[in-house]
Amino acid sequence: MDIESVSGNEAALADAVESALRGLGRLEVTRNGDAVVARTMLGRAERIILAGHLDTVPLPTVAGSRGTVPVSWDGKVLYGRGATDMKGGVAVQLAIAATVPEPSKDITFIFYDNEEVAAVKSGLGRLARENRELLDADFGILLEPTNGTVEGGCNGTIRFEATTSGLAAHSARAWMGENAIHKAAPILARLAEYEPATVTVDGLDYRESLNAVKIHGGTAGNVIPDQCVVEINYRFAPDKSPAQAEAHVRELLSGFELVCTDSSAGARPGLNAPAAASFVAAVGREPLPKYGWTDVARLSEMGIPAVNFGPGDPLLAHSDNEHVDADAIRECLAALTRWLG
Known part of the structure; x- marks a missing residue:
């Protein structure tokens, strides 16, 4: 964690990870940019992926924040950028590689760059x-x-811009114009009245959400605005494709100009895979759904059922007080070691 690795600056950490993995002498190691892949080649009947991203969001700027490099460690809790998202998980990957030389399944360890930025830059995508x-x-x-709980699949996400147009005029003669911001009121009303669904997919209940996340318009304090843009984000259950999610939002906001700016499919829970049942048993906790989007969706798209499982509270991710309990890391390592041992 003392190696700063904000998205786009992962090279030093990737070098350290690559060196550690090559030093074990028993893994096939491949480097692609700032992504590192290491594989056991034991001829096992099953192969599983353990994946994690090396990058973090930028360091906090709040004076006195504990979320800095170098980290703060009190013997029980580790504070610092990436503690939760997700260097705690990366530490578990490295520990498995170092301490489980004869796993019951072949393992592909993936450490990749640029997860926290635009999807087009993703090291896993590359x-x-x-x-x-x-x-x-x-x-x-x-x-x-x-x-430390298995979270199956993930919701999908899609974003739109809804634009309303008006006619600019001096605000002292407002009757000469048409206020584009006022015209956006029905959009906001429909979103405020919308009741998001909870959708059961393969036994897990995924909560959806549809919200205005940003609004901008107007040019000056004495000008009637001639344009307003409302940015909208829909988090949809993995029973829907991005096309179905888009159709749903367009139906709700019919009559308004909508442009889809970004979309990513979700992933079904992945708990139907033969390996999933034994893994859930090793963890010993009831699986939950993942509401946010994660790269399990990329694995699912490749035909690889996948789940999320790692140490730390996801609510602390990206916070200036980001931290993880050492015991949480040890518990995740123990669960994976039981399963792979």
């Missing part, structure tokens, strides 16, 4: 395009923070 053969597996585990 690996899927350029080294797809390295990613073949029967089951995947993404070590995102889940408080």
Whole structure:
């Protein structure tokens, strides 16, 4: 964690990870940019993926914040950027590689860059395009923070811009114009009245949400605005495709100009895979749904059922007080060691 690795600046950490993995002498190691893939080659009947991203969001700027590099450690709790999201999980990956030399399943360890930024930059996406053969597996585990509970699949996400147009005029003669911000009121009303669904998918209940997340318009304090843009985000259950999610939002906001700006499919829970049942048993907790989008969706898209499982409270991710209990890391390591031992 003392190696700063804000998105786009993962090289030093990738170098350290690569060096540690090559030093074990028993893994096939491949480097692609600032992503590192290491594989056991034991001829096991099953191969599983343990994946985690190396990058973090930028360091906090709040004076006196504990979320800094170097980290703060009191013997029980580790404070610092990436403690939860997700260097605690990466530490577990590295520990498994070092301490479980003869796992019951072949393992592909994936450490990748640029998860916290635009999807087009994703190191996992780049690996899927350029080294797809390295990613073949029967089951995947993404070590995102889940408080040590298996979280199946993830919701999808789609974003829109809803634009209203008016006519600019001096605010002292407002009757000469048309207020575009006022025209956006019905959009906000429909969103405020919308009741999001809870959808059961393969036994897990996924809560959806549909919200205005940003609004902007107007040019000056004495000008009637001639344009207003409302940015909207829909988090949809993995029973829907992005196309179905888009159709749903367009129906709700019919009559308004909508432009889809971004979308990512969700992932079904992944608990139907043969490896999933034994893994859940090793963890010993009832699985939960993942409401946020994670890279299990990328694995699912490749035909690899996958779940989220890692140390730390996801609510602390990106916070200036980001921290993780040492015991939480040890418990995740123990569960994976039981399963793989």
